[in-house]
Amino acid sequence: MEIETIEMGEKKARxxxxxxxxxxxxxxxxxxxxxxxxxxxxxxxxxxxxxxxxEGKEYESKTPLFDEIIAHRxxxxxxxxxxxxYTYKDKCVCGGxxxxxxxxxxxxxxSGPCTVLSSDMVPLGDPNLAICDPDIPILELGxxxxxxxxxxxxxxxxxNHAKWQAASGVGYKYMPVITVKSSKRAQEIxxxxxxxxxxxxxxxxxxxxxxxxxxxxDSCVEVDGGESVEVVGDETSFVFSFETDGSLSAETMILKAxxxxxxxxxxxxxxxxxx
Amino acid sequence: MIIPVRCFTCGKVVGSAYPEYARRVSxxxxxxxxxxxxxxxxxxxxxxxxxxxxxxxxVLPLG
Numbered sequence: 477m478e479i480e481t482i483e484m485g486e487k488k489a490r491x492x493x494x495x496x497x498x499x500x501x502x503x504x505x506x507x508x509x510x511x512x513x514x515x516x517x518x519x520x521x522x523x524x525x526x527x528x529x530x531e532g533k534e535y536e537s538k539t540p541l542f543d544e545i546i547a548h549r550x551x552x553x554x555x556x557x558x559x560x561x562y563t564y565k566d567k568c569v570c571g572g573x574x575x576x577x578x579x580x581x582x583x584x585x586x587s588g589p590c591t592v593l594s595s596d597m598v599p600l601g602d603p604n605l606a607i608c609d610p611d612i613p614i615l616e617l618g619x620x621x622x623x624x625x626x627x628x629x630x631x632x633x634x635x636n637h638a639k640w641q642a643a644s645g646v647g648y649k650y651m652p653v654i655t656v657k658s659s660k661r662a663q664e665i666x667x668x669x670x671x672x673x674x675x676x677x678x679x680x681x682x683x684x685x686x687x688x689x690x691x692x693x694d695s696c697v698e699v700d701g702g703e704s705v706e707v708v709g710d711e712t713s714f715v716f717s718f719e720t721d722g723s724l725s726a727e728t729m730i731l732k733a734x735x736x737x738x739x740x741x742x743x744x745x746x747x748x749x750x751x
Numbered sequence: 752m753i754i755p756v757r758c759f760t761c762g763k764v765v766g767s768a769y770p771e772y773a774r775r776v777s778x779x780x781x782x783x784x785x786x787x788x789x790x791x792x793x794x795x796x797x798x799x800x801x802x803x804x805x806x807x808x809x810v811l812p813l814g
Contacts, residue, residue, distance in 0.1 A: 540807060540814040541753065552756040554764055594767075611767035612756055618811040644762040645793060721757075721764050 482688065482715075489726035490717040492651060492688075501648045501714040507733035508643040511740075514723045515555040515562060515580060515629045516639040520547040523624040527587065535587045535622035541615050546625070549615070551639040553594050554608040554721040555580060555629045559732060565630045574628065580605050584625040588617025597627070608722035643729060646718040650709025652690035656682050658704045665704055668695045688715055753807040760795035772800050 477500065483490040493501060522543050527535045539546065561577070568578035582597040595610035617623065634641035654673065662682035666674040670693065675685040682704070696705050720726050754769040768789045775785045782801060791797050 538814045540810045549756050552764075609764055609767045611770065612764065613754060613766055613770065614756075615753065616807045616811060618814060621811075621814050638762060641762055644758070719763060721762070 484727060486725050487722055488719050489730065490715070492713060492715055494713045496712060496714065498711065501716065503737055504716070504733060505646050505648060507736045508646045508718055508729060509641060510634045511736040512642055512724070512729050512732045513559065513631050513633045514640055514642040515557040515631055517550045517553060517555065517582070517627045517629045518632070519628040520550055521626040523626070527622055527624065529587060535620055537624055538621050539615055539617065539623055540621075546615055550625075550627050553597070553612060554723040556605055556608050557723045559724070559728065562631045564632070576601065578630060580629040582627045582629065584623060584627065586617065587622040589619050591616050592623065642720050642724045643718045644721065648714040648716040650692065650711055651713035651715055652687055652692055653708050653710050654684045654687055654690060655706045656684060656704070657706060661700055661704055665696045665699050668699050670695060752810070754803050754805065755799060758796040758799050761793060763796050765791065765796050765799045769800055769803060773805070
């Protein structure tokens with residue numbers, strides 16, 4: 477298998493994998509979606525009662541949203557994850573009680589009127605653990621309303637809940653192979669493409685400018701029944717793309733996904749040998 | 752009610768895009784251009800923003 481990177485950003489990756497099969501591409505997709513672990517808020521404590529600020533104004537811990545909705549919204553926030561630092565809570569040295577090796581604790585104390593944003597979540601300990609995206613609205617508070625929340629983030633995978641899914645928009649397509657046979661109806665064919673794959677040169681020749689943008693829709697073939705261009709998908713090469721929510725970098729995710737696939741294959745071969 | 756944190760379909764974080772979208776569209780910018788610039792490419796994420804009815808202020812006194 478050969479990998480050619482087209483784009484490798486912090487949150488977005490696009491690459492071509494060659495000399496492989498649909499099964500391998502799909503294994504990578506499934507590993508990225510389901511098997512790469514990340515931290516997400518799992519337990520939320522709501523502290524009830526009234527609070528008084530420095531000026532003596534009294535606030536009551538009540539909110540326009542139900543507690544379970546707030547807890548769900550907190551769960552979906554992207555928590556920065558360093559996979560070399562954290563372990564699963566049930567496999568941790570603390571025996572599942574919660575310690576800095578397996579849990580990140582956030583506190584959220586805020587009084588209205590205001591919009592509570594993800595930047596108001598204060599991590600206990602390292603300030604680098606602040607929520608990746610600071611501008612996500614969590615809830616809105618009116619006059620005299622307040623929240624006091626402790627939230628515990630733990631490591632998990634999307635096999636258990638989608639909040640532990642770091643990758644979004646994970647997908648692949650066959651590598652488009654576009655052959656230009658004639659430039660007789662060049663302009664017409666270039667205009668028929670919804671992705672702007674073709675260009676027409678000054679001399680009227682039809683050229684393929686952005687073959688990777690082709691989505692194999694065959695609009696260009698339908699213009700004259702395939703007399704000018706031929707479009708097929710190469711079933712051994714795939715254009716792969718995905719995004720992350722910011723908790724892990726795109727590169728870390730690919731490396732971790734490959735590690736998960738090879739571990740799974742090794743475990744399977746060992747169980748076959750044991751038969 | 753309040754903007755969902757993530758896109759229902761693909762799971763991209765869309766919550767943080769809404770305040771910016773609402774501010775810029777109310778100032779007269781085209782929604783299409785704003786969504787493109789925020790980086791919401793797929794139509795699943797775009798519908799989260801354009802079809803959102805921000806009614807949280809209505810229920811604020813009922814808390």
